[in-house]
Amino acid sequence: xxxxxxxxxxxxxxxxxxxxxxxxxxxxxxxxxxxxxxxxxxxxxxxxxxxxxxxxxxxxxxxxxxxxxxxxxxxxxxxxxxxxxxxxxxxxxxxxxxxxxxxxxxxxxxxxxxxxxxxxxxxxxxxxxxxxxxxxxxxxxxxxxxxxxxxxxxxxxxxxxxxxxxxxxxxxxxxxxxxxxxxxxxxxxxxxxxxxxxxxxxxxxxxxxxxxxxxxxxxxxxxxxxxxxxxxxxxxxxxxxxxxxxxxxxxxxxxxxxxxxxxxxxxxxxxxxxxxxxxxxxxxxxxxxxxxxxxxxxxxxxxxxxxxxxxxxxxxxxxxxxxxxxxxxxxxxxxxxxxxxxxxxxxxxxxxxxxxxxxxxxxxxxxxxxxxxxxxxxxxxxxxxxxxxxxxxxxxxxxxxxxxxx
Amino acid sequence: xxxxxxxxxxxxxxxxxxxxxxxxxxxxxxxxxxxxxxxxxxxxxxxxxxxxxxxxxxxxxxxxxxxxxxxxxxxxxxxxxxxxxxxxxxxxxxxxxxxxxxxxxxxxxxxxxxxxxxxxxxxxxxxxxxxxxxxxxxxxxxxxxxxxxxxxxxxxxxxxxxxxxxxxxxxxxxxxxxxxxxxxxxxxxxxxxxxxxxxxxxxxxxxxxxxxxxxxxxxxxxxxxxxxxxxxxxxxxxxxxxxxxxxxxxxxxxxxxxxxxxxxxxxxxxxxxxxxxxxxxxxxxxxxxxxxxxxxxxxxxxxxxxxxxxxxxxxxxxxxxxxxxxxxxxxxxxxxxxxxxxxxxxxxxxxxxxxxxxxxxxxxxxxxxxxxxxxxxxxxxxxxxxxxxxxxxxxxxxxxxxxxxxxxxxxxxxxxxxxxxxxxxxxxxxxxxxxxxxxxxxxxxxxxxxxxxxxxxxxxxxxxxxxxxxxxxxxxxxxxxxxxxxxxxxxxxxxxxxxxxxxxxxxxxxxxxxxxxxxxxxxxxxxxxxxxxxxxxxxxxxxxxx
Ligand code: HEM
Numbered sequence: 001x002x003x004x005x006x007x008x009x010x011x012x013x014x015x016x017x018x019x020x021x022x023x024x025x026x027x028x029x030x031x032x033x034x035x036x037x038x039x040x041x042x043x044x045x046x047x048x049x050x051x052x053x054x055x056x057x058x059x060x061x062x063x064x065x066x067x068x069x070x071x072x073x074x075x076x077x078x079x080x081x082x083x084x085x086x087x088x089x090x091x092x093x094x095x096x097x098x099x100x101x102x103x104x105x106x107x108x109x110x111x112x113x114x115x116x117x118x119x120x121x122x123x124x125x126x127x128x129x130x131x132x133x134x135x136x137x138x139x140x141x142x143x144x145x146x147x148x149x150x151x152x153x154x155x156x157x158x159x160x161x162x163x164x165x166x167x168x169x170x171x172x173x174x175x176x177x178x179x180x181x182x183x184x185x186x187x188x189x190x191x192x193x194x195x196x197x198x199x200x201x202x203x204x205x206x207x208x209x210x211x212x213x214x215x216x217x218x219x220x221x222x223x224x225x226x227x228x229x230x231x232x233x234x235x236x237x238x239x240x241x242x243x244x245x246x247x248x249x250x251x252x253x254x255x256x257x258x259x260x261x262x263x264x265x266x267x268x269x270x271x272x273x274x275x276x277x278x279x280x281x282x283x284x285x286x287x288x289x290x291x292x293x294x295x296x297x298x299x300x301x302x303x304x305x306x307x308x309x310x311x312x313x314x315x316x317x318x319x320x321x322x323x324x325x326x327x328x329x330x331x332x333x334x335x336x337x338x339x340x341x342x343x344x345x346x347x348x349x350x351x352x353x354x355x356x357x358x359x360x361x362x363x364x365x366x367x368x369x370x371x372x373x374x375x376x377x378x379x380x381x382x383x384x385x386x387x388x389x390x391x392x393x394x395x396x397x398x399x400x401x402x403x404x405x406x
Numbered sequence: 407x408x409x410x411x412x413x414x415x416x417x418x419x420x421x422x423x424x425x426x427x428x429x430x431x432x433x434x435x436x437x438x439x440x441x442x443x444x445x446x447x448x449x450x451x452x453x454x455x456x457x458x459x460x461x462x463x464x465x466x467x468x469x470x471x472x473x474x475x476x477x478x479x480x481x482x483x484x485x486x487x488x489x490x491x492x493x494x495x496x497x498x499x500x501x502x503x504x505x506x507x508x509x510x511x512x513x514x515x516x517x518x519x520x521x522x523x524x525x526x527x528x529x530x531x532x533x534x535x536x537x538x539x540x541x542x543x544x545x546x547x548x549x550x551x552x553x554x555x556x557x558x559x560x561x562x563x564x565x566x567x568x569x570x571x572x573x574x575x576x577x578x579x580x581x582x583x584x585x586x587x588x589x590x591x592x593x594x595x596x597x598x599x600x601x602x603x604x605x606x607x608x609x610x611x612x613x614x615x616x617x618x619x620x621x622x623x624x625x626x627x628x629x630x631x632x633x634x635x636x637x638x639x640x641x642x643x644x645x646x647x648x649x650x651x652x653x654x655x656x657x658x659x660x661x662x663x664x665x666x667x668x669x670x671x672x673x674x675x676x677x678x679x680x681x682x683x684x685x686x687x688x689x690x691x692x693x694x695x696x697x698x699x700x701x702x703x704x705x706x707x708x709x710x711x712x713x714x715x716x717x718x719x720x721x722x723x724x725x726x727x728x729x730x731x732x733x734x735x736x737x738x739x740x741x742x743x744x745x746x747x748x749x750x751x752x753x754x755x756x757x758x759x760x761x762x763x764x765x766x767x768x769x770x771x772x773x774x775x776x777x778x779x780x781x782x783x784x785x786x787x788x789x790x791x792x793x794x795x796x797x798x799x800x801x802x803x804x805x806x807x808x809x810x811x812x813x814x815x816x817x818x819x820x821x822x823x824x825x826x827x828x829x830x831x832x833x834x835x836x837x838x839x840x841x842x843x844x845x846x847x848x849x850x851x852x853x854x855x856x857x858x859x860x861x862x863x864x865x866x867x868x869x870x871x872x873x874x875x876x877x878x879x880x881x882x883x884x885x886x887x888x889x890x891x892x893x894x895x896x897x898x899x900x901x902x903x904x905x906x907x908x909x910x911x912x913x914x915x916x917x918x919x920x921x922x923x924x925x926x927x928x929x930x931x932x933x934x935x936x937x938x939x940x941x942x943x944x945x946x947x948x949x950x951x952x
Contacts, residue, residue, distance in 0.1 A: 130692040130695065223700070321895065330888050339738050341751060346535045348494040351493060352491075358483050368476060369477075
């Protein structure tokens with residue numbers, strides 16, 4: 001790839017991220033209630049916010065197309081590209097639901113979630129990778145983009161559920177509910193921790209390389225792991241890593257051997273750094289706020305129409321479920337049939353798609369009965385998103401299967 | 407049967423909760439839908455008489471009632487979900503890595519995962535998805551689907567057919583969206599009706615009572631999608647029969663033509679050539695990625711020729727073949743013929759095709775080549791006549807050489823590790839000099855040989871292509887099931903059944919509305935409909951059950 005091309009691609013990506021950040025600020029302005037008189041003003045903030053979001057999405061799409069042209073295949077073929085696409089899908093789904101319900105508060109939560117997904121994407125190598133034979137099928141793109149779109153829509157259900165919970169859960173007591181809600185908040189801090197740690201070390205150009213032996217289909221190959229953060233956890237000791245870079249700290253311990261995904265040592269190290277930095281941030285936040293983070297946010301959501309938010313939680317699943325079925329099960333089967341001669345093979349990734357599908361089917365059935373609206377429904381929406389994230393994070397980090405193409 | 411006559415004159419079946427025609431709650435049946443202590447009526451099945459809620463005496467009734475409960479259905483789904491998840495904790499037996507020291511499940515799980523692995527294996531979780539109890543859970547979901555759908559679909563359809571625009575007061579006041587307006591003129595009402603018509607509502611009017619309805623067909627969505635699921639489950643069941651589903655595997659060497667297994671000896675396949683392509687390391691697009699990953703395969707191609715045995719061939723005679731198809735078989739590009747499908751599934755590179763030996767004088771330091779022989783390993787010749795009257799004779803050939811109890815043997819008939827015993831006959835001599843040659847071995851047993859065979863040129867290898875043979879007559883059934891499922895969910899999720907009632911009552915106009923989902927949408931419809939009239943907007947009477 002020529003340098004010019006690669007620079008312009010990156011530029012579009014960065015612009016879209018900046019635009020999403022600006023949009024988030026405007027959506028944030030809609031919940032500030034310093035001057036109650038200016039309802040119209042707030043509505044304007046919402047309009048500006050959605051405008052920035054749309055322009056951001058357009059630049060994001062331009063980025064996508066440019067990368068497509070550069071690589072010659074749709075850029076959804078490795079983890080970086082796939083997760084980036086998911087971030088884009090969340091923004092897209094948010095825009096759709098925004099235009100149905102005109103809920104500004106959705107933007108304040110949906111865009112940061114999308115940004116975190118984009119941050120998570122940067123954990124994976126950003127190089128354009130060649131396609132191994134099983135991935136050389138148009139069904140790959142069709143399958144992956146549809147699944148990702150569905151996950152984006154379902155993520156909005158999570159966003160609405162989260163808003164519902166923060167707005168309604170009684171924060172004056174300490175119980176299971178407030179603790180779990182706080183755990184969700186904490187995990188958001190972890191992502192911030194990751195972003196801060198990785199961008200700090202990348203500004204200082206930190207790099208340390210390990211050579212290690214990986215058994216690939218019965219053949220031992222020597223591979224190199226590039227760490228961009230100081231190695232707290234080194235490559236699995238079973239893989240006999242050796243440091244190639246001089247003058248760097250020695251790993252404090254090595255990655256457990258049951259983490260079998262590609263490049264899991266480096267990823268595990270990033271997770272640890274996220275906990276270190278994110279945990280520190282969280283502690284600081286608690287010290288400053290002197291209450292739970294969710295309790296601190298709650299007053300800002302005072303004017304939110306929680307019934308409408310509850311409806312969004314459900315509606316997003318109603319819209320996303322058929323798309324997920326189509327992309328995650330039907331298109332996936334078509335591709336598997338053509339590529340691996342069986343449309344269903346109980347590969348972990350396939351099973352987790354099935355689990356996600358079962359889960360949302362159960363959710364829809366529960367919504368049919370009394371007593372499963374409102375808070376319970378919101379918790380379920382959160383769990384659904386946890387399953388989706390599990391699919392993307394744990395299944396890739398720990399379980400190695402046909403799909404672990406990163 | 408105890409039919410129930412409503413005050414509106416309609417005769418309802420036993421077990422009805424809300425009169426099919428006017429919606430008046432049937433006294434004594436309100437507990438069925440849990441309406442007794444609630445302000446709002448449960449409208450999910452329009453208060454129709456469901457078998458499961460009506461009869462509960464015989465054992466059949468009890469079974470029916472059990473399976474028609476959505477709660478039971480949800481539990482079954484949750485159990486299937488949890489079991490599926492457990493099945494991914496450790497790899498399933500079929501995914502035990504090929505390079506594991508011991509692939510026997512009884513050993514593997516304990517070896518790799520310790521005590522947890524042992525328990526996992528002993529509980530049979532290593533073959534979760536074909537375990538009898540997993541299959542039973544799936545089958546129960548199927549039964550539940552059928553019963554549940556029948557239980558609701560039939561009465562619901564009947565109730566929706568019987569409904570009248572004139573509704574009982576209680577029915578209207580106990581809807582989630584309801585309003586009462588005073589002094590509404592007929593024009594105003596007609597204006598609303600017009601507007602609803604423009605919003606594509608179907609209007610039924612009776613003595614000034616109006617029912618506006620749209621999207622009723624979306625009510626059938628769940629039943630349609632459940633039919634799709636049932637078809638898929640049936641297809642999965644049929645797939646267990648060999649008649650409808652054949653799955654075989656064949657290894658074909660380059661240049662070899664063999665019978666395709668599973669085809670009743672009717673078809674032959676020839677592997678004309680196998681090609682393995684790798685990505686060019688210098689491709690500017692992938693340079694960075696390739697530097698990290700090493701060699702990355704780009705494609706596998708087998709050029710295949712499929713032939714069919716001629717039908718009128720004489721019994722016992724060698725098969726006479728006619729070519730059915732020649733094609734390139736690649737990953738993501740299966741080859742189909744006469745109902746069978748071939749897939750490129752694997753390859754091996756560990757077989758030799760041709761080996762080259764040079765004959766030299768044993769004591770010649772320059773190793774001057776006198777002559778060479780070329781051994782075609784699939785069809786080795788026995789003697790090779792060479793220059794200078796030399797003659798080489800192949801005494802023994804071990805295609806896949808190994809030592810067993812000190813004796814040379816061949817493990818298979820395939821040239822994976824070829825070894826030979828040659829005799830070299832000097833010119834005009836009857837006495838051969840024995841030597842043993844193999845990969846990396848060249849032994850002169852006597853140490854007195856005058857001539858020597860040496861391998862100066864790399865042997866040529868050949869590829870063996872691994873091909874899956876499939877014939878699957880259930881696939882169309884899966885496709886139909888999936889298509890019906892998609893139609894059903896789309897119909898149920900992207901459309902909604904909305905109804906609006908306008909009933910004059912003692913000089914007032916009662917307006918009520920119901921939708922099966924998307925209340926936000928129906929409220930917008932109503933706002934638009936009453937625009938420019940003095941009709942009161944409906945109030946949302948729902949209190950969310952927490
Ligand atoms: C994995 C299996 C299943 C899937 C994917 C599935 C899917 C669906 C979907 C998408 C809906 C529509 C929900 C809505 O409109 O909000 C639905 C409705 C329904 N399902 Fe299932 N279902 C499954 C199994 C079952 C089972 C086992 C039962 C039996 C207990 C059942 C009973 C029902 C009922 C009663 C409805 C509601 C119909 C209505 O209210 O109009 N489903 N199902």
